[in-house]
Amino acid sequence: MGVITLSAIDLVLATALVFLLAGASAAMRLGVGRRLVISAIRMTAQLLLIGLVLRTLFAHARLGWILAMAVIMLLVAGREVMARQQRRFRGWWGFGVGATSMFISSFSITVLALLAIVSPDPWYQPQYAIPLLGMLLGNTMNGISLSLDRLTQSAWEQRAVLEQRLMLGATSEEAVCRIRRQSMRAALTPTINAMAAAGIVSLPGMMTGQILAGSPPFEAVKYQIMIILLIAGGAGFGSMGALFLASRRLFDARHRLRLDRLTAPRD
Amino acid sequence: MRSRLARFTERKEHALDTLRIQDLHYRSWGPVDLDIAPAECVCLSGPSGSGKTLLLRAIADLDPHEGSIVLGDLECRETAAPNWRRRVGLLPAESQWWDERVGDHFPSVDEDRLTHLGFDLDVLGWSVSRLSTGEKQRLALARLLSNDPSALLLDEPTASLDPDNVSRAEAMIASYRREAGAPVLWVSHDPAQITRVADRAYRMHNGALTRQE
Numbered sequence: 001m002g003v004i005t006l007s008a009i010d011l012v013l014a015t016a017l018v019f020l021l022a023g024a025s026a027a028m029r030l031g032v033g034r035r036l037v038i039s040a041i042r043m044t045a046q047l048l049l050i051g052l053v054l055r056t057l058f059a060h061a062r063l064g065w066i067l068a069m070a071v072i073m074l075l076v077a078g079r080e081v082m083a084r085q086q087r088r089f090r091g092w093w094g095f096g097v098g099a100t101s102m103f104i105s106s107f108s109i110t111v112l113a114l115l116a117i118v119s120p121d122p123w124y125q126p127q128y129a130i131p132l133l134g135m136l137l138g139n140t141m142n143g144i145s146l147s148l149d150r151l152t153q154s155a156w157e158q159r160a161v162l163e164q165r166l167m168l169g170a171t172s173e174e175a176v177c178r179i180r181r182q183s184m185r186a187a188l189t190p191t192i193n194a195m196a197a198a199g200i201v202s203l204p205g206m207m208t209g210q211i212l213a214g215s216p217p218f219e220a221v222k223y224q225i226m227i228i229l230l231i232a233g234g235a236g237f238g239s240m241g242a243l244f245l246a247s248r249r250l251f252d253a254r255h256r257l258r259l260d261r262l263t264a265p266r267d
Numbered sequence: 268m269r270s271r272l273a274r275f276t277e278r279k280e281h282a283l284d285t286l287r288i289q290d291l292h293y294r295s296w297g298p299v300d301l302d303i304a305p306a307e308c309v310c311l312s313g314p315s316g317s318g319k320t321l322l323l324r325a326i327a328d329l330d331p332h333e334g335s336i337v338l339g340d341l342e343c344r345e346t347a348a349p350n351w352r353r354r355v356g357l358l359p360a361e362s363q364w365w366d367e368r369v370g371d372h373f374p375s376v377d378e379d380r381l382t383h384l385g386f387d388l389d390v391l392g393w394s395v396s397r398l399s400t401g402e403k404q405r406l407a408l409a410r411l412l413s414n415d416p417s418a419l420l421l422d423e424p425t426a427s428l429d430p431d432n433v434s435r436a437e438a439m440i441a442s443y444r445r446e447a448g449a450p451v452l453w454v455s456h457d458p459a460q461i462t463r464v465a466d467r468a469y470r471m472h473n474g475a476l477t478r479q480e
Contacts, residue, residue: 163329164363169353169414178365255348256329 003213015040057126066124070133074103077141084145087152087262093249094263098144101241106136109234117226135206135227136234139191143235144242147187151243152262154179155250162257172251180247187239191232198228284339286326286355286418286450291334293325294318296474298334303418303450308441310461311454312479313471319454320360322471323420326452327357338418338450356416360423362407364395369406375413383439384409385432400427408436412443419444419451425460437464 018040022033057065078099088094110133114120120128155162158179165175198204199221207224211217252258283305291299296318303309311319325332328343328351336343343351366372370391378388384405398406404427411419424440425433441464444451455461461468461479468479 158365160359160361161363161365164359165365166329166349167327167352167357167359168410169349171349252331254328254331256331 015044054126054130057130061122061124061126063122063124066126066129069126069130070107073133073137074099074106077102077137081141081145081148085149085152086265087156088148089152089246089249090261090263093261097242097245097249098141098148101238101245102137102140102144104241105234105238106133106140109230109237110136113226113230131206132227132230136230139231140234140238142190143187143239146190147183147239147243148246150183150186151179151246152250154182155257156259156262159257159259166255166257172247172255172257175255175257176247176250180243183243184239187243188232188236191235195228195232198224204228283448284341284417284450285337286452287335287337288326289335289337291322291325291332291336293321293330293332294474296321299474299476301452301469301476303452305448305450306444307466308444308451308453308464310465310468311452311471311476312456312458312461312468317471318474319471320422322474323357323422323452323454326420327352327355329357353414354417355420356411356414356418357420358407358411358422358424360426362403362410364398364403367394369393369395369398372410373413377409377413380409380412380439384435401429401432404428405432405436408439412439415447416449417447418449419453421451421453423454423456426456433460440464 018036022037025031025033025036053069057069078095081098081102082088082095085094089097110129113132114123114129118128118132123129155176162175162179166172194202194204204224204227206227207220210220210223249261250258285305286301286303288299288301291297293299299322301309311322313319321330324330326336328336328348338355341351341354343355346354364372368391370376372395373391376388376391381388381390386406386409390406404424408424419440421440425436428436437460440451440453443449453464455464469476470479471477
């Protein structure tokens with residue numbers, strides 16, 4: 001069974017929908033039209049570009065090129081995590097906490113999945129490696145930015161409580177324990193919700209894609225199950241790592257709350 | 268919960284510790300030099316923003332600072348920070364409560380102390396959200412003392428109390444400081460209170476201390 005190729009006209013029809021929405025938003029003064037159109041154009045450009053890159057990459061499946069691609073994806077994701085923080089760490093830490101934990105979690109899980117689960121030949125075959133890494137990075141990025149944003153925001157809002165606990169002789173670890181737990185929960189909630197709704201309320205995107213591309217539904221389902229579990233692991237371990245680093249950075253060696261290490265919020 | 272005997276002997280071990288502050292610089296202020304003898308009460312007053320609270324925070328090692336702070340033979344820098352803060356107990360002007368019930372915040376309970384502050388043991392089951400400002404202030408004092416600190420840093424400990432409760436709190440602090448031999452640094456805006464409780468009094472202006480007679 002082949003795939004039905006989309007023509008330019010088909011894409012124009014889909015585009016018209018977004019312009020219609022932007023027009024309606026302008027008419028009702030909802031003020032979101034401009035951003036919507038810009039994002040749609042940006043998304044189209046990004047995806048066309050990645051289509052070209054992937055075509056080239058698939059044609060020349062060399063480990064070096066694939067690694068370079070992976071590193072670029074990681075850097076962009078790290079920047080995105082940083083941009084989503086209301087209050088982020090000053091200096092290198094603002095980027096480093098998110099990027100480091102994302103790197104450790106996404107890369108090791110992708111390599112594990114490629115070597116031990118999917119086992120393509122060669123193991124870095126880009127048709128498998130790049131989409132896997134992309135899905136893991138995307139979801140890990142969401143988890144990490146949610147958890148970090150929650151942690152720094154709560155630390156700021158509850159600084160009086162944190163310091164009161166320190167005054168009474170708590171270690172920084174004891175003082176931060178509760179908001180770290182809440183942040184971890186915030187990070188994993190989207191993943192847990194997605195698992196709860198998978199197949200009943202929503203058909204996950206990857207599975208839908210495989211079915212559209214002509215895979216037998218049961219094969220698509222098995223892939224989807226694997227991906228969701230890997231994503232849960234990636235987002236979970238990534239957030240855990242980020243929270244570990246960030247909650248240490250919030251305090252110094254003398255167990256003092258160091259909110260001066262955070263930047264002021266941007267609106 | 269530790270037994271009273273254990274607490275008594277522990278207190279004995281630490282008894283007669285002088286709080287010695289030398290060449291202390293904090294934020295853009297200093298140097299501050301101040302010695303407080305065991306069981307001595309030193310009061311501190313001054314306009315708001317003159318650095319009183321920040322001085323207490325620096326002594327409790329909650330803010331970065333330079334210079335030396337020593338309690339007995341314990342040097343702040345060389346003591347693990349949580350231990351230091353248990354020994355040098357800071358009572359902030361506004362107390363914070365994070366758990367559901369009052370009792371969850373107490374490492375150990377001294378019934379006499381609660382009674383002397385005008386509570387009975389039921390208070391431990393109270394929900395934190397129903398506490399008034401004055402109740403919070405008195406309970407915060409009891410909570411701090413249940414850590415058995417060897418020195419006290421008090422930031423306006425009676426600011427939101429009615430006259431009866433002011434006397435209760437003052438009596439409690441006085442008896443604790445005598446029993447434990449604890450040096451006390453007390454920030455107060457009330458000249459009458461300073462006369463009542465202080466062995467020595469200082470006025471603070473831009474982080475510098477002036478002796479008051």
